[in-house]
Amino acid sequence: MKIRLAASALALGWALAGASAAPAAAEEGMWTFDNFPLARVNQTYGTSLDQAWLDRVREASVRLQGCSASFVSPDGLILTNHHCVVSCVQELSTADRDYVANGFIVATREEERTCPGQTAEVLTDITDVTDRVLQAGAGLEGGAFAEARAAEIARIQDEACGGDRRLNCQVISFYRGGRYALYKFRRYGDVRLAFAPEFQAAFFGGDPDNFNFPRYALDAAFLRAYEDGRPVATPNHLVWNARAPREGEPTFVSGNPGSTSRLLTIAQLENLRDVQIPVAQLQRSELRGRLLQYSQSSEEAARISVDPIFGLENSFKAFYGQQQALTDTAFMAEKRRQEAELRAAVAADPALVQRIGDPWTTLEEVQGRIENLYLPYRQLEANAGGGSTLYAYARSIVRVAKERAKPADQRRAGYSDADVERLSRQLGTERPIDADIEEIYLAFWLSKTREYLTVDHPQVKALLGDESPEALAERLVEGTRLADPAFRRQALTMAPDALAEADPLLAFVLANDEAAQAVRNDWQAQVSAPTAQAAEKIAQARFAVYGENQYPDATFSLRLSYGSVRGWTYRGVEVEPFTYMGGLFDRATGSPPFNAAEDFLAARAEIDPDIVYNFTTTNDIIGGNSGSPVIDAEGQVIGAAFDGNIHSLGGAYGYDGAVNRTVVVSTAAITEALRDVYDQPRLLEELGVD
Known part of the structure; x- marks a missing residue:
């Protein structure tokens, strides 16, 4: 979710029903898939969700680097937000070919291009490992406690994945350490950009519109997962539904909320x-x-x-x-x-x-x-390094060299041979x-x-x-x-003394x-x-x-929230839950950040002005949910979550169902843009749209 705030001041009115210790109120909570309140949801909304529905949604949900997404075709096509791929778009751009400004719009799969360092992960198994983790630190204090815990977690992860590059095994803490679970992911390391609109289409309104509503943003993009040079077969994908959402209908958001602190003291x-x-x-x-x-x-x-x-x-x-x-x-x-x-x-x-x-x-x-x-x-x-990629490379290399000089059983957690092999692959990425x-x-x-x-x-x-x-x-x-991946891989094999002589940044970090x-x-x-x-x-x-009928704080692990399409009222002002594509042109002034994208202006006569563009729901989400599919009761995708309203800013610490809202770009608008703005018949056919 793009975490943004309008310049106006805000007086927060907090209901916080159950925001810390007590059981969650209706529509509050980012629930794990093994503890989702099915009975409560079905009773509240008159739905008939079951375990099979949960499994289908889980198997189609995708975790990206820092964002969420979903498979939406049988050939590995992934729906997410534009702002989740903008770094890839920029890395693929050059001074002569600016995909950020002009969009990444190609006619064939062969033109899809790899996003450096991007991965796509699907959660396949959840195993409770609480007893193992808690016992590892029993009777220890301070650094010894932390090291023992970390070592046991590393052992659990290594045992579960067994060195298989196609897997990622992660022990995740829930309820601030009350529970631990092993999450096993199927990992795809070749993820390619398939489509991204112009930055101005995705981010129309800029900072003034962020964390506000109405919104008119096509914050959507498509990736594709590949393996062995071919698109991944994904029979467990969400069905694309290009219909308009209906006010009051139940909605479900499956994604990876990054971090909340609702359980802090x-x-x-x-x-x-x-x-x-x-x-x-x-x-x-x-x-x-x-x-x-x-x-x-x-x-x-x-x-x-x-x-x-x-x-x-x-x-x-x-x-x-x-x-x-x-x-x-x-x-x-x-x-x-x-x-x-x-x-x-x-x-x-x-x-x-x-x-x-x-x-x-x-x-x-x-x-x-x-x-x-x-x-x-x-x-x-x-x-350290202040965000410098080169510094981060140098520190990783230096610490591997120092740990590898120790006997294997004395290394810190995270520096096993398997860990070093994973790091080598990452450092070798161009x-x-x-x-x-x-x-x-x-x-x-x-x-x-x-x-x-x-x-x-x-x-x-x-x-x-x-x-x-x-x-x-x-x-x-x-x-x-260190900008050269070949040198990074070479440096990863060096001893500490050799590093000091090989490169000034490595010498500085060392x-x-x-x-x-x-x-x-x-x-x-x-x-x-x-x-x-x-x-x-x-x-x-x-x-x-x-009792245990509670949701844990967010930990960038797969969660499911439930809610409905709904606007809100604040200080006597009623905010409707929908905007329409024609409203973009009414809001456009021609001056940044309210200048409509050139492709939209060129296609204005072809665009149906009555198609729902963005809409709001009561789903409880936070940063990391960006790109999460918004799903109807039939398990079909009807949008992608990309933001929250201004009242959701304190969502890290509590949820107020009266005013907290998720902001979504509709599949109806994405479909219209693919058809009449960007001329993408191949993607429409793949999505099953006539």
Whole structure:
């Protein structure tokens, strides 16, 4: 979901029925497929969903890198959002052929082009592994606890996948550590771009329209999964239905919501509000300014900076919306009430108190440690490199070299031979790297590290030496060979000493990695481990008090939400749930960002103005759900979720069914665009559209 916020201020009115501890209210929740409330949904909507329906939807649902999608044909065709593939579109573009501006529109499958690094994953199996994971850390504290847990999780994953490149096995924590499940995915590593409209068609209205409604955006694109050079056979796909949605009809969103924090304690929420979000937002804001300034330096700079700016603004607006919720008095009062209710229920049960102790006080103490550790941890480890792809390559290579020098049984989790083989494949992927953008990221990170940790900090001195952030960044980017995938693969086989001589960026990372890992170890021992242990106990308390009919926080794992097509009323203003294609031309002014795409203007006479373009539903979603299929009760796809309304910004912490809405691009509009705007008969035939 594109996380955006309009410039206007917002007073949040939070109902938060069941947003933290209590069982979920109607239409709230991102449910796992093995705990979906079928009976409740069927009773509420008069539907007849069953396990077979759930299985069909699961088998057609696709997880992309950071987004969601679905198979919509028997030949591996994948529906997702344009903003989920814009980085691929930009990587395939050149100064002479700008697919972002003009769209990626081809006539045959043979012209479909590989998206570098993109994968498509389908969930095939779910296995509970809670006992194994919990027992692994029993009796341990701090770093030892964290390492034991990580090692056991790695063993479970390796056992399940057995080195099969076609599989991805992931142990996922649910309920903040109350449950652990092994998710096994069928993985496709050759994903190609099949169709993408112009950026302006997908993003009409720009930032002013984001997180608002009405919307007039064709935020849709098609990929295709390949294997052994041929399109993947996908008999378990969603049927394309190009009909208009009906107000009030039930809708289901199957996707991979990225992260919510609805189960955090008050102490944790206050720390996010007061410490972590403000620092990150200040840096995002300044980095955005640097990128915007660079984008104005030339036409080529403007072209290559589209996606970096796009992604940065997404993040900024997401966290701005989250902080709005955390500073809302009514919201925080309700969260305090819910926490007090749970704690009182625990206190009234001596046996439960004996079993879990007082994890809330533990987490309060942890937040005090975070205030001291957060800046060094963020600058030297968690956000090291500032988003530089080259730096990320270098750090991965350096850490593999250092771990591989150890006996196999002493390596940290994540550095097994199978892990290194996967990394080698990733590093060997050819993808364009823009040196100017890399220098901006590195210079900004170095300058902010110096500013936040101070000039006299020993690690700042070690990082910079006698150089300025800008000069050091320029030297490292100009000198490194890590843009070459062949060199990256070669470097992955080198010993640490050889790395230092082979490349200046590798030498830079190697010289500073010991200090960075020391900060990571401190964070793991003083923050991550005690947080995990306390959160598990709170999860046990929730299960004991409220039962297990609850949905967990989002973890970028496959979920299913239910709702209906519906508008909303706010401060006496009624917002209808539909926009229509003709409304695009009424809203277009000719000036950015309200300039209609050229292909739409050229086809205006052919477009049916009464076709539903975008619509809203009550489904509970969050970032990561971008591209999720919106499915009707028959299991047919009628749209792709691409955004939320302004009231959904605090969805990371709670759901208000009165005003929170999902924004969807309809299959009716996509079909019309493929037929009358972009002349794509091959895709229409594949989708089964006459």
